[in-house]
Amino acid sequence: MNTIEIKKISKVFGSKTALNNINMSIKQGELFGLIGADGAGKSTLFDILVTLSAATSGSASVHGFDVEKDAKNIRRIVGYMPGRFSLYQDLTVYENLNFFASIFGGTIEDNYHLIKDIYEHIAPFKERPAGKLSGGMKQKLALCCALVHQPKVLFLDEPTTGVDPVSRKEFWGMLKRLQEKGITILVSTPYMDEAVLCERIALIQEGEIMAIDTPVAIIKSFTHPLYSVKSKKLYQLLKDLRNFKETYSCYAFGQTVHLALKNQDTTAIIIQDYLHGLGHENIEIKSIDAGIEDCFMELMKKTAE
């Protein structure tokens, strides 16, 4: 049985369609990533699944409970961590945790084994008001509060946004360990590099799912030869490569340009000659493997066409 089942879910706000006919299944014990840019509809989907908002059409169930009819049961068995820090800033770390344990009718001790790893990081600050914690600490506390009633399913909406790289890495380590304890986790993130840390991912753009698969399979589906190209003038380089007849697509990736070619026969030397002829200096061309972001870009291009 799938823990989360989403069937033909749509959500319309006035004239704007936030979610368009979403279908998705998440298996028991999976660490599933919802990858998409800001405004793609990730939070809207989360709101529907955690019963904060009703879908315009379609149906969804969490752990066998319908999100509309059995909302009360869902609230008992899910842990939800909203994108924005939503704990009581004027209560201390310990008080927040104790409060959320109590309103679920339990105590911190009941499920301490579940939060122990995470709570130990913030335990030295347990007398500090939650509002005075650093970003990483806040995320850990929020995760503890979402876990303290031993949920069956965990919903984490952009848990690593605004968190430093070290804390982000730590956070993903924690999620892996929670997954090992049998908790189904649905996590959303705008960071493509985090996608490979999930078992399966869904790429979402403008309210539509572009692909659902394992990160490896999604990367494999990228068949074009890919090069990372660098030269002195980045903007000119991008413009020239767009006009290159062999180019399938090209995008700026930080200080380099990722260039996907139409066919396998085109070699780095041909590109080099083309750019040299246009007066580019310090040209560096490397053949690279596609990442999730390249796949995302390609899928976006395909959807647009």
Place this chain on the structure above:
Amino acid sequence: MRTIRALIQKEFKQIFRNKIILRLIIMLPVVQLIILIYAANNDIKNISMGVVDLDRSSTSQKIISKLQASSYFILNDFSTSKKQGIRMLEKGKTDILIEIPHSFEKDIYNNEHPRVAITVNAINSTVAILAASYAGNILGGFAAEYAFSVTQGKIEVPKQINVTNSNWFNPLLDYKSLMLPGVLAILITIMGILLSALNIVREKEMGTIEQLNVTPVTKLQFIIGKLFPFMVVGLFQLTLGLCVAVFLYNLEIQGSIVLLYGVVTVYLFSVLGIGFLISTISDNQVQAMFVMLFFMIIFILLSGLFTSADSMPVWAQGINTINPTYYLVDIIRLVVLKGSTLFDIRKQMTAILIIGLVVNAVVIQSYKKVV
């Protein structure tokens, strides 16, 4: 039960941790009762008086000193012509002008009709009416006794009916006794609506309500978790206010203290409900503030605190039937000054209770966990 206890505990912690709110809860009843009661005084004293004495006789002198001798008037201007006297009135140096014409004493002896003119600045109509009537009383009293004595009883003084009143429930017509219970009622109202309206909106702003909505906490538990702490705060303020009333103003509470607490508890139930209702229709604290002010000003001005609610136009009295503050001001006065029992105030109590039930039912109905 565990859930409600956790909610209530949380609320108290937040109240005690918010230093400004905490100070407000304690300072508001004490300071405002002290300031408002002394300032909002309806007794008119020290009216600035101007005199134009054209007669300059011993009789006119006697009249002036008689007026001066009363505690109502202070002689601030002695003009030589009416024109000058009026100018002082216009400048605001005086509030009342007494003009004694030059034939005044002569008219008395000749058994003519002696006249004195009183001109009053009526910008504040209450002061004007009282000043004119004080002056009229003094002059009338003077005329009767003086005319009788100087003419050795030759002039017949018209027979008068002497009306004496006895002021029940507030024998000394002490304005403080009337204002104190009323102001106390208003303070409880302001703090009640303020705390409840801003509290839930704050939970919205901080996003904490969203987190709570994804828990098994029911609407009823949520509302009880908010109602109870604020009721305790309201009753605490009532206690502070009563202490000020009893120890500072020596107000004697005629009715039952227990009844008073019972009334205020029911009242808080309905007024906190109004606060919650405001918070459900507001997205942020600024909006809530404005909606709150709108309702509060109507509630307070119509409550009968400053002017008698019975003499308001019919439409205003219509509004008052759903104005809980109107009932509370009435009840507190009745219980504190008159010693009314629960039976005497049953109508007002029922009204407050119904308002509370309706408002809170609407709150629970309109507070949606799912948007």
